[in-house]
Amino acid sequence: MFRSKNILWITFAFCITTGSCEDVYRQSGTEVKMDCLGADPNGEIEWKLNDVLVLAKSKRGQERRGSSHVAQRARIERTTLKITAVKSEDSGVYTCKTDKHTLYVVSAHANPSLVLHSTDTNLNCEVPKDFKGTICWSTKDSKSCKQNKNMIVKSVTSDNAGLWTCHIKNEKGDQVFKLDVTITVVGPLNTAGEVTTYEGDPAELPCFLPAPSRLPITGGSWTHENTSDISFPALMRTGSVVKWNSTGVSADKVTFSDEPLNKHFNVTLKRVKDDDAGVYVCSLVFEGGKSLSAKLTLKVLKREGAASDNTSGGSDTTWYMPVYGVQLWVWVAVALSAVVLVGLVVITVLIHRRNKRMKVRGKKRSE
Template structure:
């Protein structure tokens, strides 16, 4: 690397060489016989005019390594982060001054380390640390990027009439860069309405439908930013504060409230309707389904089992009757008797042949005569 070097004779310029190689010469006669080799001055054919005090002046360079970081660099809304700035100077310690500028280019702090508490969206962006040496001869700027997740955005105040459908809206602002671990809606104070719970799977986040009230509906789309649910057929008993909490990896979370006011609708006896609705056991939720659905399933199973039993009984009855008929048929078949096949002998001479015996029928007829 080329250096700036300057040689003086008796405090007067003799010869200098810039980084670019440009030479400057003094008015001494020695100049014609002098040259600079790197940092060395060489003079040929010395004479008496060359005697004197020679001084060498060269430029010094110091290397500094400045760095800045944020911990954590991705931070939840209304939480905090720590900014730190440092300079490595090697074996030669030097004093430096630090100055932090926020993303709006406004001076924030003159400390080496800064704790930014209760961050907002205004704190998201590029932070700059300006480093100076104690003499002010140099200045270094280093930057660090801070990302803010949140806040959760709700409607704040919602007013509806009885038996209407209301959307409990909740959106996550900004682009999320932290894994979501869970979340849930709840009412303060608690009520008999049960909302879904947000659960994380291998690659996605979805609602858990187990135990959810039948008046609550929701969608599984865009669950990385939209966590809204709907409450159907609202009554004045549903008036209250609803809170949604979103949990992230590491145990951090965001929460936001929504106040729901249900107004009385003219022409409806809401208290009587609500009482009838509560006393109607058929519409109560049990394991995610209404009671009448469970009863229908049980009755269907009972009917199916009854049909199977009837079919088995009829089959066994028919089989038993068939076996009995076969037995009766075998008893009604005529009996086979042995018949003599011996030939009839010729009558002897002088004797009259004996007639064959009469049958029972012929014998009876003879007696009747």
């Protein structure tokens, strides 16, 4: 304890007697300004990085660039050194006269920052190697800070989306800088889970994302786990537009939208049969080859009174086929009723005419 206090006092005394000592933290890509408090604005000024000349200015205002890698991005304004678009290699000790500035160029990023649901991402907070403080990560809702400059977030969900903050603290535990990183989660891919319909009726199979994907969708499709008899459309990307490709599709069995798609990827089965029941899988493929998928179970119910076809092992659903929104058997019943009604009207008219003729003949005979 005695030694650490003495070192702090010695350092403090050195800075007071010789000039200013300052630790400067800047995010990579930004600008930094460091003042030479002990210099005369009208006199000679010389800035160095780790004892290598960066930039010098004469009394007449003429500049002389040194051999330091940072020289081309540096300029002197009065006594202030300005460096644009700082990089990690710009970190180090900058001196001017008796002033001393230790620059720490820091950065933070998520790799990737656009993350598919249930996959991993890496959080990295980069500081110079000679930094002796601590680094930790937190979210806006977390009360604790995880002590690690590199952290893997496994199997991300929507709960992991949003702002993550890297806290940079000095040896005394004081926060000296912080960096924010945003994670965007794509997915999950959702379905209705279970769809129930009757034989002969259509069945819509829903598949959707919570929001339009910020990752380019390059493909996708529907499949039936139990059979390959149905040919579903495949997703096709043209420029920025994603649409269903109708090539080779079972048009008599599947319908779908021909409009551009961004979050809904539904298809509809026509005239569902008993053997159409089972598990269906909706999948999306994204740029880079990664994918999301979701399952849906289709249940097909028999109608009450529907006769079974014992020879084929299936059900005759033709009579329940929808025609203009009304089942076929209703149309047939109406048609038969109309035929019977017309027949009765014709018979009634014929009988009426026959009776009338017989009356006329009876009158002629009596005369």
